[in-house]
Amino acid sequence: MSIVVNLNTVLAERNLKSKDLAEMIGITEANLSILKSGKAKAIRFSTLEAICKALDCQPADILAYEKE
Amino acid sequence: MKNLIFSLYLLICLWIIGGLTAIxxxxxxxxxxxxxxxxNDNLTIPICILLIKISINSIVTFYLxxxxxxxxxxxxxxxxxxxNGKSFRTIGRVFLYYSFIRLFINVIEISLGENYQKLTEYNGKGVIEGVVTLLITSLFLLIISKIIDQGYNFKQENDLTI
Structure with a gap:
């Protein structure tokens, strides 16, 4: 898919682990892993909002469009 | 739902018994x-037709x-x-092919004339009705398989929405 999830980079910048983020936003680690690996088909606004709130960032920091 | 499935299972079992009896x-x-x-009749064609019938009945019974x-x-x-989608599609296709082959054999049996019909105690009554019923059943099964496939895709999409 041409939408890339840069969650790993943002997490590394903030010295956070996936487990911590999953706990903060209230989703399972498995679902966060699906999101990070780019296997997710869609993301809910509520999840995006929770991630942005937890990481203090903008949606554009997490999601990017890359031409195939 | 469980009662419906159990009824269907019983009917399929009866169908299998019918298939084995026909074989x-x-x-x-x-x-x-x-x-x-x-x-002194030439028995090659009747025997060939019966062998084809045994083969297709065996295949259909196996898939049933x-x-x-x-x-x-x-x-x-x-x-x-x-x-589930695959099994519904397979049985739908088997019924579809079976009904066409059965129709084809019936046409041959009719064209072979009275000698053959007496020899094999052929009774063509109800064959066309049976074939049409089977065709409708097979088309329904194929439609249901498509619905299951589409439902599976939607479910997959829903499961992968985070």
Whole structure:
């Protein structure tokens, strides 16, 4: 898919682990892993909002469009 | 839902028994033609037709047996699965091909004339009705398989929405 999830980079910048983020936003680690690996088909606004709130960032920091 | 599935399972079991009976009857007819009949008639074509009937009945009975096992183990909580879609599609295709082959054999049996019909105790009554019913059933099964496939895709999409 041409939408890339840069969650790993943002997490590394903030010295956070996936487990911590999953706990903060209230989703399972498995679902966060699906999101990070780019296997997710869609993301809910509520999840995006929770991630942005937890990481203090903008949606554009997490999601990017890359031409195939 | 469980009662409906159980009823369907019972009907399929009856169908399997009917299929096995038809195979046995065709086998006994072949035996009679080869070892008991003392006529001078050419028995090649009737025997060939009976052997084709035995083959297709065996194939259909085998697939019905497989389908009955799928129906018996149907998981209602996860009905929209690839496996269910595949088994419905397979049995739908088997019925579709079977009905066309049965129609083709029936046309041949009619065209062979009275000698053949007396020899094999052929009774063509109800064949066309049976074929049409089977065609409708097969088309329904194929449509249901498409619905299951589409449902599976939607479910997959829903599961992968984070």
């Amino acid at each position: 046995f009857r065709s086998c006994s007819e072949v035996y009679n033609m080869i070892f008991i009949h003392n006529t 047996f497989k389908f009955s096992r799928v129906i018996n183990k149907l998981n209602l909580e996860n009905f929209l699965s690839k496996k």
